[in-house]
Amino acid sequence: MKEKAPDWIGKVDPCDANCPSRDILDLIGDRWSLLLLLVIAQGHHRNGELKRRVGGISQKMLTQTLRALEANGLVERRDFGTVPPHVEYRLTPLGVSLAHSLTPLFEWIEREFDAVVAARAAFAGREAA
Amino acid sequence: MKEKAPDWIGKVDPCDANCPSRDILDLIGDRWSLLLLLVIAQGHHRNGELKRRVGGISQKMLTQTLRALEANGLVERRDFGTVPPHVEYRLTPLGVSLAHSLTPLFEWIEREFDAVVAARAAFAGREAA
DNA sequence: TGAAGTACGCACCTTGAGGTAACTATGAAA
DNA sequence: TTTCATAGTTACCTCAAGGTGCGTACTTCA
Numbered sequence: 001m002k003e004k005a006p007d008w009i010g011k012v013d014p015c016d017a018n019c020p021s022r023d024i025l026d027l028i029g030d031r032w033s034l035l036l037l038l039v040i041a042q043g044h045h046r047n048g049e050l051k052r053r054v055g056g057i058s059q060k061m062l063t064q065t066l067r068a069l070e071a072n073g074l075v076e077r078r079d080f081g082t083v084p085p086h087v088e089y090r091l092t093p094l095g096v097s098l099a100h101s102l103t104p105l106f107e108w109i110e111r112e113f114d115a116v117v118a119a120r121a122a123f124a125g126r127e128a129a
Numbered sequence: 130m131k132e133k134a135p136d137w138i139g140k141v142d143p144c145d146a147n148c149p150s151r152d153i154l155d156l157i158g159d160r161w162s163l164l165l166l167l168v169i170a171q172g173h174h175r176n177g178e179l180k181r182r183v184g185g186i187s188q189k190m191l192t193q194t195l196r197a198l199e200a201n202g203l204v205e206r207r208d209f210g211t212v213p214p215h216v217e218y219r220l221t222p223l224g225v226s227l228a229h230s231l232t233p234l235f236e237w238i239e240r241e242f243d244a245v246v247a248a249r250a251a252f253a254g255r256e257a258a
Numbered sequence: 259t260g261a262a263g264t265a266c267g268c269a270c271c272t273t274g275a276g277g278t279a280a281c282t283a284t285g286a287a288a
Numbered sequence: 289t290t291t292c293a294t295a296g297t298t299a300c301c302t303c304a305a306g307g308t309g310c311g312t313a314c315t316t317c318a
Contacts, residue, residue: 012238012239012242014163014164014167014235014238015164015167015168015182015183015184016184017184017185018184020242020246021238021242022160024238024242024245025160025163025164025238026160028158028234028238029157029158029159029160029162029163030158031151031154031155031158033158034143034154034158035143035144035154038143038144039144053144054144055144055145055146055147056146070252071248071249071252071253072245072248072249072252073244073245073247073248073249073251073252074245074248092248094241094244094245094248097237097241098237098241100233101233101234101236101237102233102234103233104229104230104231104232104233104234105157105230105231105233105234106143107230108226108227108230109141109143109150109153109154109157110141112223112226112227113141113149113150113153115202115223116153116201116202116203116223117149118202119200119201119202119203119223120200120201120202122202123199123200123201123202124200
């Protein structure tokens with residue numbers, strides 16, 4: 001008995017440790033990647049801008065994560081070659097489609113945020129008892 | 130607001146380093162959490178079963194991740210108290226709703242998998258040149 | 259004459275995530 | 289009688305993720 005037929009099982013199996021989709025999952029399943037995707041989709045494009053928007057990210061992780069997103073074809077980097085430097089990051093069509101697929105997740109967080117916090121408190125209470 | 134108001138920005142702001150939604154994002158943005166959610170939704174419920182399904186996970190991470198999911202109200206743990214031990218993990222309604230919100234993401238991975246791999250190869254080629 | 263902004267690269271170092279192995283108790287099977 | 293499966297817990301140890309700080313080349317503002 002299965003509560004709900006999982007529609008998302010197919011040829012690509014992230015459960016297989018050797019399937020390359022694991023790499024994708026690792027990329028997605030990264031706090032900074034998620035946040036950067038979010039912020040870039042919101043229309044912020046420059047290094048400093050992104051750093052200011054994403055609270056707590058270091059310059060190192062910013063560059064590193066942007067490179068990873070670029071390497072996976074999700075973000076396009078445009079260097080204007082001027083001095084002082086001017087570089088812009090934009091979502092590729094692939095990145096846009098991913099951002100759309102993430103929308104339900106962010107919506108879920110907004111919608112169920114309180115429920116999770118409540119569940120967390122309840123659990124903590126149970127443990128303490 | 131901003132230029133291209135994305136639908137998923139509201140009171141809950143994961144960009145704020147102090148917003149508790151960061152914790153949720155950290156929980157979700159975890160390879161094992163994602164995979165476990167996936168596998169449990171597929172109808173696998175017991176410790177050993179999960180461990181066998183999710184390639185590469187250690188017993189430690191399995192337990193640890195299941196506890197985290199439980200602590201956040203996404204998974205319910207039922208201990209039958211028998212010996213030898215029999216424990217079952219099931220998605221709570223909250224967990225089911227999250228799994229649904231993740232469906233587009235997994236679908237995206239399946240759909241765009243080849244595109245990402247291609248982009249990755251192209252990028253590697255560009256760098257090597 | 260500085261100081262600050264811009265987009266990094268690089269070296270150093272710490273911390274913690276996560277792997278491994280050993281141990282728990284018990285019943286069933288070989 | 290020994291081994292296995294069950295579902296863990298705990299201690300130990302390593303490796304790499306990621307933070308900090310400095311350097312760079314140039315321009316504009318104070």
